Each structure stands twice: as C-alpha cells, then as structure tokens.
Amino acid sequence: MESGKRQKLFGSLFVNGTLLLLVFLWTIPTLGIFVSSFRNRDDIANSGWWSVLPHREWQAVKEIIPSEAGLDPDGVMEVEGVTGTFDELREGIETADGKRVTWIGNKRIGKVEVQEQVWAVTWNFTLDNYQQVLGGQDFEFTRPDGTVEVKPGDNMIGAFLNSLAVAVPSTVIPILIAAFGAYAFAWMNFPGRRAFFIGVVALLVVPLQIALVPILRDYKALELNGTFLAIWLAHTGFGLALATYLLYNYISSLPRDILESAFIDGASHFTVFTRLILPLSVPALASFAIFQFLWVWNDYLVALIFLGGNPEFELVTQRMAAIVGARGQDWHLLTAGAFVSMVLPLAVFFGLQRYFVRGLLAGSVKG
Amino acid sequence: MNLLRDAEDQSQSFFTRILSFLSRILLAIGIPAIAFFVLYQGFLFLRDSDAPRGIIALVAIIWGVGGVAILYWIFNDLVERLPDAWTTRLLPFVFVGPAMAILAWYLAIPTVRTFWLSLFDRNGPPEGLNLLQQLASDAFVGLSNYSFLTDFSQENLMLQAFRNNLMWIVFGSTFSVAFGLVIAVLADRSRMEKVTKSLIFLPMAISFVGASIIWNFIYEFRPAGQPQVGLLNAFVTSLGGTPQAWPQWVAVAPWNNLFLIVIVVWLQAGFAMVLFSAALKGIPEELLEAGRIDGANEFQIFFRIMIPYIQGTLISVWTTIVIFTLKIFDVVWVMTGGQFGTHVIATQFYRQSFTNSNSGFGSAIAIVLLIAVIPVMYYNLKQFREQEAF
Numbered sequence: 028m029e030s031g032k033r034q035k036l037f038g039s040l041f042v043n044g045t046l047l048l049l050v051f052l053w054t055i056p057t058l059g060i061f062v063s064s065f066r067n068r069d070d071i072a073n074s075g076w077w078s079v080l081p082h083r084e085w086q087a088v089k090e091i092i093p094s095e096a097g098l099d100p101d102g103v104m105e106v107e108g109v110t111g112t113f114d115e116l117r118e119g120i121e122t123a124d125g126k127r128v129t130w131i132g133n134k135r136i137g138k139v140e141v142q143e144q145v146w147a148v149t150w151n152f153t154l155d156n157y158q159q160v161l162g163g164q165d166f167e168f169t170r171p172d173g174t175v176e177v178k179p180g181d182n183m184i185g186a187f188l189n190s191l192a193v194a195v196p197s198t199v200i201p202i203l204i205a206a207f208g209a210y211a212f213a214w215m216n217f218p219g220r221r222a223f224f225i226g227v228v229a230l231l232v233v234p235l236q237i238a239l240v241p242i243l244r245d246y247k248a249l250e251l252n253g254t255f256l257a258i259w260l261a262h263t264g265f266g267l268a269l270a271t272y273l274l275y276n277y278i279s280s281l282p283r284d285i286l287e288s289a290f291i292d293g294a295s296h297f298t299v300f301t302r303l304i305l306p307l308s309v310p311a312l313a314s315f316a317i318f319q320f321l322w323v324w325n326d327y328l329v330a331l332i333f334l335g336g337n338p339e340f341e342l343v344t345q346r347m348a349a350i351v352g353a354r355g356q357d358w359h360l361l362t363a364g365a366f367v368s369m370v371l372p373l374a375v376f377f378g379l380q381r382y383f384v385r386g387l388l389a390g391s392v393k394g
Numbered sequence: 395m396n397l398l399r400d401a402e403d404q405s406q407s408f409f410t411r412i413l414s415f416l417s418r419i420l421l422a423i424g425i426p427a428i429a430f431f432v433l434y435q436g437f438l439f440l441r442d443s444d445a446p447r448g449i450i451a452l453v454a455i456i457w458g459v460g461g462v463a464i465l466y467w468i469f470n471d472l473v474e475r476l477p478d479a480w481t482t483r484l485l486p487f488v489f490v491g492p493a494m495a496i497l498a499w500y501l502a503i504p505t506v507r508t509f510w511l512s513l514f515d516r517n518g519p520p521e522g523l524n525l526l527q528q529l530a531s532d533a534f535v536g537l538s539n540y541s542f543l544t545d546f547s548q549e550n551l552m553l554q555a556f557r558n559n560l561m562w563i564v565f566g567s568t569f570s571v572a573f574g575l576v577i578a579v580l581a582d583r584s585r586m587e588k589v590t591k592s593l594i595f596l597p598m599a600i601s602f603v604g605a606s607i608i609w610n611f612i613y614e615f616r617p618a619g620q621p622q623v624g625l626l627n628a629f630v631t632s633l634g635g636t637p638q639a640w641p642q643w644v645a646v647a648p649w650n651n652l653f654l655i656v657i658v659v660w661l662q663a664g665f666a667m668v669l670f671s672a673a674l675k676g677i678p679e680e681l682l683e684a685g686r687i688d689g690a691n692e693f694q695i696f697f698r699i700m701i702p703y704i705q706g707t708l709i710s711v712w713t714t715i716v717i718f719t720l721k722i723f724d725v726v727w728v729m730t731g732g733q734f735g736t737h738v739i740a741t742q743f744y745r746q747s748f749t750n751s752n753s754g755f756g757s758a759i760a761i762v763l764l765i766a767v768i769p770v771m772y773y774n775l776k777q778f779r780e781q782e783a784f
Contacts, residue, residue: 042580046590053597074623199458200459229775230501236740255437260496260500271493327723358611358614368603387665
C-alpha cells in the first residue's frame with residue numbers, strides 16, 4: 028500500500044514536472060517579446076529582457092580618472108590592488124574581496140570604475156515603443172546624451188484597419204456563399220450534385236500556390252490588383268472548399284423532421300434556410316468563422332501577391348515583414364509591432380476558444 | 395424525402411433541357427459576376443473618396459458583406475416567381491451555383507491553366523493567339539521547365555529546396571505530433587490540464603510573421619564579448635560557448651534548417667495536442683482499467699492501447715501537418731529569405747514566379763506541389779466514398 032502511494036506521488040511529480048517544463052519552453056518566446064515591447068530602446072539593445080528579473084549586476088562604487096591617478100594605458104597599471112594591461116582592465120579584473128576593477132571607454136578619455144556586485148532589476152518600462160509603432164507621424168525621442176533624433180513612425184494603426192477591412196469580409200463572404208451551397212448539397216436535388224461535391228472534396232487539399240499566377244493574370248486584366256476586392260475574392264476562393272465541406276457535414280446532420288414540417292407548412296427553401304438552418308448552424312458557422320478569420324489575419328503570402336506594392340493598403344503582416352527587412356535590429360519596434368499584430372487574434376482565440384477547438388475537431392484543416 | 399428533393403421530370407422535352415441547362419449556367423456565373431460588378435463599382439467610389447481610413451474600412455465591410463447577401467435574396471426572389479417546374483429546376487443553382495463558379499475560377503481551372511503556363515517560357519503563352527498557334531510559337535518549351543526534376547548537380551537550387559522541404563516534412567511533422575501527443579497524454583493526468591493546454595495552444599493564434607519575429611529575437615546574434623540580448627546566445631555564452639546567428643549558420647548546413655523548423659513545431663504542437671486530447675478522452679475507461687488489471691505498465695498502456703485506439707486521428711493530424719510543411723513559405727521568407735541554404739519549394743515558387751517573373755518555371759514548381767498532394771487527395775476521396783453517406 029505504502030509503495031503504491033509513493034509510486035503515485037512520484038508519477039504525479041513526473042507528470043506535472045514535465046508539463047511545467049514544456050509549458051515553460053512554449054511560453055518563454057512569447058513572454059520575451061511581450062516584456063521587451065515595454066522596455067526602452069537602450070535597455071533592449073544592451074541587456075537581455077530577462078534582466079527585468081532580479082539578477083546580480085556590477086554597479087560602480089568608485090570612479091577613478093586615469094590621468095589624475097597617474098595611470099599609463101599603454102603599460103601595465105596598478106589600481107585598487109590589482110594590476111593589468113589596458114586590455115585586461117577592459118575585460119575587468121576581480122579583486123580579492125569580490126569587487127571588480129574595469130576600464131570603461133577608450134584609452135584616451137576612459138575612466139576606471141571599481142564595481143560591486145548587487146542584486147538589481149531593470150524596470151524602466153515605457154509605452155514609447157507602442158506609440159512609435161502605432162503612429163503614422165514622425166516620432167521624436169531624446170537620446171541619453173541629450174540629442175534629439177527623429178524617426179518616422181510605423182503607422183501600425185493604418186495597417187491594423189486595413190487588416191480588419193480585409194479580414195472581416197474575407198471571413199463573412201465565403202461563409203455566406205458556402206452556407207447556401209452546403210444547404211443545396213444537403214437538402215436539394217439537382218443534376219451533378221454528387222459530382223460537384225466530389226469536386227469540393229478533391230479541392231480541399233489543393234495548394235493555393237497553384238492558383239496564384241493565373242489569378243494574378245486575371246486581376247491584371249481586370250485592373251483589380253492592389254484592391255481590397257481582389258484579396259476578399261481570393262480568400263473567398265481559397266477558403267470556400269473547406270467552408271462548404273464543413274458546413275455540409277453540419278447542415279446535413281440537422282434533424283430531418285424539423286425541415287419537413289416547415290415545408291409542409293408551405294415554407295420556401297429560402298425561408299427555411301434563413302429562418303431555420305442558419306440559426307441552427309451557429310456553432311458550425313462560428314467555428315469556421317474563427318478559423319478563417321485567424322487564417323486571413325495571419326496570412327502573408329496572399330496579401331503579398333494581391334496587395335503587394337501598394338503601401339496604402341498594407342496589412343499588419345506585410346507591415347511587420349517590412350520592418351523586419353528594413354530595420355531588423357530595432358527590437359523596440361519589432362517587439363511592440365509583433366504584439367500589436369497579435370492582439371486581435373489572441374483576443375478572438377481566448378474569447379472563443381471553445382468554438383475554435385470544436386471547429387478543429389470537425390476537421391477545419393485548410394489545404 | 396421526395397418532398398424535399400423533387401425528382402427531375404422525366405418527360406422533359408429536349409428544348410426544356412437545353413434551356414434549363416443554359417439558365418443554370420447563367421445563374422451560377424451570373425450571380426458572382428453581378429456581385430463582382432456591384433462590389434467593383436463600390437470600390438471605384440471608395441478609392442476616389444478622401445474619407446478617413448476607418449470609415450472607408452467600415453463602408454468596405456458593409457458594402458462587401460451586404461452586397462453579397464442582398465444578391466442572393468434578389469435572385470431567389472426572381473426564380474421563385476417563375477412557374478413551379480422552373481423554380482424546382484433552377485433554385486438549387488441559385489444556392490450552389492456561386493460556390494461552384496468561384497471554386498472553379500479560383501482552384502479548379504487554375505490547375506489546368508498553371509499546367510499550361512508551365513509548358514511555356516518565362517513570359518507565358520503569347521497573347522492573341524489560339525491554343526494551337528500558342529503551341530506552335532517559340533514560347534512553347536514543352537517539359538523543359540521541369541528539367542530541375544532530373545538535374546542532380548550541386549548548382550540546382552531546386553534540389554536543395556526539395557531536400558530542405560523533406561527535412562521540414564520529416565522533422566516538422568514528427569516533432570509536432572510527438573510533442574502534441576506527449577502533452578495531451580500528460581495533461582490528461584494533470585490537474586493543470588486547462589491552463590497547460592491553453593498555453594501550449596496559444597501560438598496557433600500567432601501569424602508566421604509574428605512567430606518569425608519572436609524567434610528572431612531568440613536567435614538574435616551579437617559578436618562574442620558584447621552583451622547577448624538573444625536568449626539562445628545568452629544561454630550558450632553563459633555555458634562558455636560561442637554565439638551563433640543560428641538560422642544563418644551555414645557551417646552546419648543543412649541542419650541550420652532545424653532552427654526554422656522549431657518555429658513550426660512550436661506553432662503546430664498545440665493543434666496536434668487538441669486533436670489528440672479529444673481522441674484520448676474517447677478511449678473507454680474500462681479498456682484502460684482492464685489493461686492495468688492485467689498488469690500492463692503505463693508505457694505498455696500507451697503503446698498497446700492508446701496509440702492503436704487513436705490511430706485514425708494520428709494519421710489525419712500527421713497528414714495535415716505534412717501538407718502544411720510541404721507548403722511552408724512565410725517562416726522561411728521572413729527569417730532568411732531562402733538564403734543560407736534554406737530555400738524550400740514554396741519560396742522557390744515565389745522567387746521564380748514573382749521576383750524573377752519566370753511564370754513558366756514558377757508554374758512548373760506549383761505543379762510539382764500539386765502532384766505531391768495527390769496521394770492525400772486520393773485518400774480523402776476514398777474515405778468519402780467509403781462513408782457513402784452522400
């Protein structure tokens with residue numbers, strides 16, 4: 028009995044320990060940019076984001092001006108009980124009592140610091156990064172040495188609105204069209220019904236790359252390139268097979284007798300569809316909607332091809348990719364921008380996780 | 395049943411058949427075409443207006459969604475005014491026609507068109523000629539755009555892309571499935587199940603571009619001696635190692651691809667976990683209990699009972715992630731742009747089709763992608779036929 032209990036305890040420790048480790052590994056990357064997005068520019072450039080946690084840090088307790096102390100940087104120097112060359116001092120030399128002597132700066136105008144290790148947290152949090160990333164106007168900031176630098180803002184708000192204007196219709200339109208189609212497949216009889224549906228199933232996994240070049244040619248001919256309409260239609264086309272398939276599965280499983288009694292009462296197909304089927308299908312519609320919304324919001328390739336080249340209509344993902352390309356080292360902007368781009372999908376995701384999971388279980392897997 | 399699915403009238407005249415065929419086609423194409431026209435007019439109007447961005451976005455949304463909905467309503471109304479026999483014949487096509495027409499335009503026909511383009515040189519078939527004349531023109535190059543399939547020299551970048559894509563498929567799917575399964579099994583026995591699953595699942599909501607930034611930050615490289623702000627290099631240097639620009643680390647090529655593949659594992663493990671978790675919960679408790687009474691340890695239960703039981707889910711999750719990694723584009727494009735030996739099929743497709751504007755070569759690559767998914771397509775169709783619920 029006793030050994031069984033111990034085994035159980037050990038098992039639970041193993042289970043929870045492994046889980047904690049995995050959750051830690053999975054969360055750390057996101058946490059890193061989240062914390063960094065609130066740190067100021069210089070902190071991000073000079074220390075890891077984990078320095079917001081308490082850590083041991085060298086802090087100057089005494090400063091020595093080399094010329095006053097009669098030190099010769101070209102030779103071997105003796106300061107505060109340690110001896111070393113310039114290069115050794117640059118690296119820092121530790122004294123016997125746990126202090127460190129370090130040369131700060133260059134040979135000519137540098138200084139020597141005696142440092143002590145102390146517990147420290149770097150907590151200079153700021154919202155400037157967000158302000159700069161969101162705004163379309165130029166952004167001024169003062170350097171530590173007092174000079175003022177002007178940098179253009181990144182107009183993430185504009186991109187955010189564009190993404191919204193693309194994502195909402197690109198979600199609703201395919202659902203509407205697919206729901207009509209799914210209803211016809213489920214409850215109407217027409218020639219070619221089976222053949223059409225086999226076509227839908229076959230198209231489920233067709234890679235959208237296959238369509239990009241011909242569709243781009245059509246769009247060029249129609250002068251549609253770089254407009255919202257182009258990208259709505261593209262997302263509608265690419266999402267329609269899955270939407271029809273999923274909604275058919277759901278709508279065809281609705282109880283027969285409800286519909287039959289409606290028809291006996293003289294309702295038309297259109298009335299049955301709008302008054303009965305749509306309200307009953309809300310769970311399926313919602314789960315596909317979430318899926319499609321996340322897909323469109325996070326899409327980069329389709330936007331790149333059909334909206335590319337028109338900075339007016341740039342989406343969040345394009346904006347971010349552009350910042351990565353042009354200023355890949357500006358981590359204060361990248362981290363804040365990445366978070367702005369994630370806010371809405373994360374909210375949708377957490378708010379409607381139940382539907383999302385249900386959609387996944389029903390096979391919301393895009394080809 | 396007959397009440398709902400009115401049988402086609404057998405005694406239709408030839409003329410009626412032709413007429414109904416034509417009207418069905420007309421409906422299927424007409425509705426999207428009119429919708430398109432209406433939306434397009436709205437766009438011209440929006441493009442020329444100076445309203446603030448937010449207003450334009452709002453109008454665009456209402457216009458787009460409302461326009462499509464009203465169109466269905468109008469067409470349904472028109473068809474319902476016809477004589478009953480005609481309503482029966484045509485109404486299904488008001489419902490299903492637009493979906494079929496759009497699918498045909500965006501996916502079905504492009505497969506043929508892309509194949510056609512792949513037979514021509516970089517500028518595609520010359521315009522203004524009929525198909526036979528196009529075939530006879532100089533632009534027709536036959537299958538020579540596919541020569542990358544038989545070229546095994548080192549300079550063949552496509553070969554490199556195939557190798558990398560194979561790594562993506564093998565490692566990406568294996569690790570996603572393995573982590574997903576392990577987490578699902580462990581979470582099932584933990585009291586922290588909900589929190590754990592939410593946190594592991596969270597990256598699913600993050601775009602590839604966002605994920606690329608997140609991981610770029612982890613891989614951030616500074617020369618040795620400077621403070622490392624990237625987590626991985628800080629970790630490595632604190633252990634006494636030398637910092638690296640991990641995905642750009644050409645010395646270990648092709649293994650530097652693994653630093654990109656990690657990102658997709660991070661994104662996809664949550665997806666696998668959710669599906670496995672649901673499948674595991676479907677295993678009857680008695681089955682597991684019986685195994686335990688017979689003296690099976692937890693590992694035996696896992697391999698002998700759980701795995702066989704969730705086999706179907708396992709296969710479908712695996713194929714989904716395989717297809718997903720087959721088409722991987724964003725991560726590679728944002729992280730390395732395909733440099734440092736990290737090109738994959740989709741980045742080559744993009745580069746050839748749009749950067750080099752060589753539509754012939756690009757199309758050939760797209761066709762290869764299509765051929766690669768055909769086994770899955772076949773499997774799906776087989777499954778569908780076996781269900782026979784249709």
